[in-house]
Amino acid sequence: MTFARVLATEFLKLRRSKVTWVTLAALSLGPLAIALMMWIVREPGRAAQLGLLGTKANLSGLTATWPAYFSMLTMMVGIGGMLLMSFIVAYVFGREYVEGTAKNLLALPVGRHWFVLAKLVVAAVWWALLVVAVLVESFALGATLGLPGFSTTLAVTAVHDALLAAAIAYLLVPIVAWIAMLGRGYLPPLGFALAMLALGDVFSKTGWAAWFPWSIVPLYIGAIGQPVTTIASGSIVVLALTFVAGIAATIAQLRWADNAQ
């Protein structure tokens, strides 16, 4: 039951943490922005009062429909999620160094791998709750706007795509956790995540998108060309290897590297 005890303490550490609310606020802004664009596209006359924003929205060729709305939502969860997930993991892992508490944890009669696994579970639960909250918010906003083209099949597909994009984004974070441990703070993992997103964009233009972990989400959600209906088996292997290698590296870092703060 060691894991259960460690997991309970990891959840306790989030109590009164402002960062949880910051991530909720950050992700909630996405559907609001998308809904605003839908409204501008549907009401160009009234939106004209907004000036350039209305012009840009019209130029983008958007249509104010549920399919377009869901497509943008999936992109937001996928791309924004990769960044936000990295932020969450940077906080969960990096705070032990920033707040100086790592040295207290590591001299306890608890295997260090349990801390890594518990923190990853906390990040997963946190991320899952955020995604669910954003999906609920999105449905409420879409319904309020009265967008046309809704169907149950479309909604199920949209939820499936968003959850899958969120899940893929999660598979990338153990490496970010390792960087947080290696860099002992928040900035190195966030810098790494941004660099990987940029590299993912580069790889997407070279035809290697299916093989580079940070290009797979954009490929899947249609940020690179048309959305793919299934993830290639090679991509699944790459994601699985990235996930496992990240966990192994993080545990090794905590177990064998010097932990001088």
Next chain:
Amino acid sequence: MSADSAIATHALTKRYRNVLAVDALDLDVRRGEIYGFLGRNGAGKTTTIRMLLGLIRPGGGEVEVLGSRVQPGATGPFARVGCLVETATAYPNLTVRENLDIQRRLTRAPRAAVAEVIELMRLGGLAERPARVLSLGNKQRLSLARALLHRPELLILDEPANALDPAGIVEIRELLQALVSEHGVTVFMSSHILTEIAHLVDRIGIMHEGRLIEELDRDQLRAKERLYVDVGVSEPARAVALLAAAGFAHVEHADGRLRVYDALERVPEVARALVGAGLDITELTQAHEDLEAHFLRLTGGAP
């Protein structure tokens, strides 16, 4: 490494690139004693403590704590060890009680242990306050409470009196003495201030540039408290030469004053040698060298 040892190291070494932080350290801390680990900043105390706790990997040598070999990443003997490493830290968003509850869960201590240690460390009025609002001294109390919570057999404390006010220091001293005398706890504590721990410890080990340069028990510590003749005199540099010529082998000059050792029986001779050469004596008293001076002398500091 004897069965009587709470901490034993053999040829323990740690190098950071070009800096030899700990150099072939042999330590033997006996069960039930208070061992003061003394050294100036950068002497290698904290690096040693981190190796004792498995936080950093030794470059060479061995560490044994409570009979178990310490290896980085292994849980080893840590269920029986309480520690405070360098600065006091806590989760700032959690209350004092919640911070201690985390320690309780991870050490499998009973629920009542949190309330007990809050009372012991006089944190009752602060128990529901977030750690971020605590003063440095109270953060130190919280860290000590965390170290004591699971009733460890061995306490490894790095500068435990940091940030505590004088009353707090006395309180901690009494607490540690009580833990040793009533519960047989072994205490290994570091400090860079000898006088702070001299009256508490059973033995001290003095670290300097990564090496243990002296170990003293309580009797030897007392014997180090030397007497000397303190002289205020005009032209102190010339006075040193005059006293040397008069046969005073151990004369030191610092801050315009002289310390003449081994001269308590020859005070009139000191006065005659100086006045006879035309120097003015402004003060001439018998003085007592404290342990701090001995420590500073050993480690290359003033006086």
